[in-house]
Amino acid sequence: MIQEMLAFNKEFVASKGYEKFTTSKYPDKKIAIVTCMDTRLVELLPAALGIKNGDVKMIKNAGGTITNPFDSTVRSLLVAIYELGVNEIMIIGHTGCGVQGMDAQEMLHLMKERGVDEEHISLMRHCGIDLDSWLHGFEDTEAAVLETVDLVKNHPLVPKDIVVRGYIMESETGALKSL
Numbered sequence: 001m002i003q004e005m006l007a008f009n010k011e012f013v014a015s016k017g018y019e020k021f022t023t024s025k026y027p028d029k030k031i032a033i034v035t036c037m038d039t040r041l042v043e044l045l046p047a048a049l050g051i052k053n054g055d056v057k058m059i060k061n062a063g064g065t066i067t068n069p070f071d072s073t074v075r076s077l078l079v080a081i082y083e084l085g086v087n088e089i090m091i092i093g094h095t096g097c098g099v100q101g102m103d104a105q106e107m108l109h110l111m112k113e114r115g116v117d118e119e120h121i122s123l124m125r126h127c128g129i130d131l132d133s134w135l136h137g138f139e140d141t142e143a144a145v146l147e148t149v150d151l152v153k154n155h156p157l158v159p160k161d162i163v164v165r166g167y168i169m170e171s172e173t174g175a176l177k178s179l
Helices: 002-014 017-021 041-049 072-082 104-113 118-126 141-153
Strands: 031-036 056-061 088-094 163-169 176-178
Touching: 002 017, 031 041, 031 072, 041 163, 056 072, 072 141, 088 141, 104 118, 141 163
Parallel strands: 031 056, 031 088, 088 163
Antiparallel strands: 163 176
C-alpha cells in the first residue's frame, strides 16, 4: 500500500498538483484545532467547518484530548500561539471515539501478543511510567473534552487572552455541538 502511495506522489509532484495547496506556515484564521486522529474526520472535519489548506493548525492524536500538561500536543499549541499567531483554540472530540472505553490491560495484552517482551514493559514501569494510566482511555467524551479545555485554559504557559472552547462532532454528519 505504501508503494502505491509513493507512486501516486511522484505523479502528483510531476503534474504540479501541489500548486492549489500552496500557503504559508501561518494559519489564516489564527485558530488551532486539537482533534482525534480518527479516519472518519480526515475529510469530514475540514468540510464540516469550511476550512481549507492554510486556514488552521490541526493537531491530531488518539482521542483528541490532552492527558499531560507537558506532552507534545501542548508543545504544539505553544508553538502555534507564540510562533505562528494563533489566538483561538478548538478542542474537538467526536462520537464513537475508539479511545472511549479503551482498556490499558487489554492494550498491554495485545502488545505481548505482537511480541513486546514483558521485560520491556517492566522496564517502563521501573522508569516511572504508569502504563495503566497512560494507556487508559476515557469513559465520557464530553467530560474528556471539557478536561482538556480546562487544562489548556489554565496552563501556566498559555496566555489568558487565548480563547479555548470545546466541541463534540457527530462522526457521521459532521454536526458540531458546543460544550
